[in-house]
Amino acid sequence: MAQVSSVADEQPPNPLSTTKSILLRISRFNPEFDETNKFMEFTVSYEKWTTVLEAILDVKKHHDHSVAVRYSCRQATCGSCGMLINGKPRLACFTKISELDSNVVTVEPMNNFPVIRDLAVKFERLFDTHHKIKPYLINEDSEVDSDEKEFLQTPKEVENFIQFANCIKCGLCNSACPTMTTDSSFVGPQALAQAYRYVADSRDKGKDSRLDIIDESHGIWRCHFAGSCSQVCPKGVDPAMGIQFLRGYLLGFRS
Amino acid sequence: MTRDENKEGIKGMANPGRYGIERIAYLLMRLTGLGLLGYFIAHVYETSNILRGRMGWDDFLAMTQTTEGHLFLVLVIGMCVFHTGNGIRIMLGHGGVGVGKPARPDYPYNPASQNYRHKIGIYSSIVLAAVAMMYGMAVMFGE
Ligand code: HEM
Ligand code: SF4
Ligand code: FES
Numbered sequence: 001m002a003q004v005s006s007v008a009d010e011q012p013p014n015p016l017s018t019t020k021s022i023l024l025r026i027s028r029f030n031p032e033f034d035e036t037n038k039f040m041e042f043t044v045s046y047e048k049w050t051t052v053l054e055a056i057l058d059v060k061k062h063h064d065h066s067v068a069v070r071y072s073c074r075q076a077t078c079g080s081c082g083m084l085i086n087g088k089p090r091l092a093c094f095t096k097i098s099e100l101d102s103n104v105v106t107v108e109p110m111n112n113f114p115v116i117r118d119l120a121v122k123f124e125r126l127f128d129t130h131h132k133i134k135p136y137l138i139n140e141d142s143e144v145d146s147d148e149k150e151f152l153q154t155p156k157e158v159e160n161f162i163q164f165a166n167c168i169k170c171g172l173c174n175s176a177c178p179t180m181t182t183d184s185s186f187v188g189p190q191a192l193a194q195a196y197r198y199v200a201d202s203r204d205k206g207k208d209s210r211l212d213i214i215d216e217s218h219g220i221w222r223c224h225f226a227g228s229c230s231q232v233c234p235k236g237v238d239p240a241m242g243i244q245f246l247r248g249y250l251l252g253f254r255s
Numbered sequence: 256m257t258r259d260e261n262k263e264g265i266k267g268m269a270n271p272g273r274y275g276i277e278r279i280a281y282l283l284m285r286l287t288g289l290g291l292l293g294y295f296i297a298h299v300y301e302t303s304n305i306l307r308g309r310m311g312w313d314d315f316l317a318m319t320q321t322t323e324g325h326l327f328l329v330l331v332i333g334m335c336v337f338h339t340g341n342g343i344r345i346m347l348g349h350g351g352v353g354v355g356k357p358a359r360p361d362y363p364y365n366p367a368s369q370n371y372r373h374k375i376g377i378y379s380s381i382v383l384a385a386v387a388m389m390y391g392m393a394v395m396f397g398e
Contacts, residue, residue, distance in 0.1 A: 087273060088273055109261060110261075111261055111262060111263045111267060112260060112261065112262055112263070113260065113261060114259055114260050114261060115261050121261070159357060159358060159359060160357055161357065162357075162359055163357050163358060163359065163360045164357070166360055176273075176274065178267070178268045178278070178281060179268075180262070181262055181263040181264060181265070181267040181268040182262065182264060182265060182268055184260060184262070200357070224281055224284070224345070225277075225281075225345055225348045225349060226274070226277055226278050226280075226281035227274070227275070227277035227278070227281075227366070227368060227369050228273075228274040228277070228278055230366035230368050230369055231274050231275060231277075231366060231369060232274075233364065233366065234364070235360065235364065236360025236361070236362075236364030236365075236366070237360070238355070238360075238366040238367055238368050240354070240366065240368040240369070241354045241355055241357070241366070241367060241368035244348055244349055244350070244351045244354045244368065245351045245354070247349050247350070247351065248349075248350045248351030248352075251349065251350050253350030253351055253352065254350075254351055
């Protein structure tokens with residue numbers, strides 16, 4: 001046995017490994033039983049490349065399996081793992097512990113979403129507002145029955161909307177928005193950015209109906225261009241840009 | 256955390272610490288807007304003292320000749336200049352002017368709408384407000 005362990009000891013250390021540890025504080029809250037949230041603290045070791053999601057999963061595996069967290073792709077694609085990390089909305093799978101520059105990492109559920117349990121929040125309202133702006137191409141012509149095989153687009157026409165099509169519906173923008181902190185009826189930056197995504201698409205003919213939908217008292221006019229949505233978006237969607245372009249149409253700056 | 260939607264409320268809306276100078280400008284715009292509204296109402300009330308004749312008018316005007324009155328007016332000058340400067344920036348932004356161009360996003364995904372043009376607009380509104388306040392102080396306290 002002694003020999004085995006000495007063989008193991010002789011393994012050269014991974015030159016990239018710099019194992020250090022942080023204090024991970026996880027907000028625990030079950031709306032069915034708890035009046036308010038409590039923090040549980042765990043010491044977690046991490047490498048340069050360890051993500052916050054991996055640290056949480058480490059806690060689930062070794063310390064407390066009951067921590068509720070939603071995730072799927074682990075690569076900033078599914079939009080499931082948004083949470084407040086050290087006070088700011090971020091994707092847990094896209095945030096490395098090393099980039100936070102802190103010995104304490106606090107994770108809480110995103111603001112402006114109802115909490116299901118611990119770090120998992122309800123997305124119903126975001127999906128409703130997303131759906132409300134008609135997130136699909138509106139065009140009486142269809143690629144199926146028109147003579148043309150497909151609606152061709154130039155690279156420039158694609159560039160007009162492709163950044164907005166990057167949205168993964170993670171909700172970080174809605175969590176950062178200052179209007180959403182108090183207004184439960186605001187349509188929100190996620191849905192507004194998607195309204196622009198379709199309005200800017202050369203194949204779409206639904207501009208007027210979408211402008212009608214967002215031109216209401218809890219619609220686009222509640223945006224004050226604070227830009228926080230764009231600063232937290234993990235996919236470069238830049239909702240604030242799309243929203244100002246939409247308002248440009250409504251104000252007559254653009255046509 | 257008992258609130259249904261876990262909203263941050265006014266405290267979160269007014270917390271300027273997390274999202275850069277643009278969020279600070281947002282907060283200052285609200286505060287100066289409300290401050291100016293308050294001043295405007297007080298101003299209408301103050302000037303209505305002219306109905307009390309010359310004596311009433313002079314009495315009221317004397318309030319602005321105190322040190323506190325001067326400092327208050329300096330604050331109003333600052334609020335006015337920042338609100339106007341930043342207001343022009345926001346109106347342009349709201350029309351889609353200077354907010355960048357859509358492009359294929361690339362890591363690290365710096366948002367084009369949070370660009371140097373708008374940052375310069377914010378910083379110059381703050382600097383202009385400070386200069387106007389200093390000028391105001393020089394005029395009012397300088398005699
Ligand atoms: C040339 C002068 C002015 C300009 C260019 C201007 C511009 C603006 C703009 C663009 C906004 C909207 C900001 C946003 O979307 O968040 C705004 C808000 C506001 N302004 Fe002005 N304004 C001016 C003068 C005034 C005056 C004299 C008053 C007071 C009587 C005032 C009171 C307000 C108030 C109360 C708000 C709402 C603040 C908020 O909800 O955030 N403004 N102003
Ligand atoms: S716009 Fe960005 S932050 Fe908002 S839901 Fe889409 S990907 Fe997430
Ligand atoms: S797990 Fe899919 S976005 Fe983070």
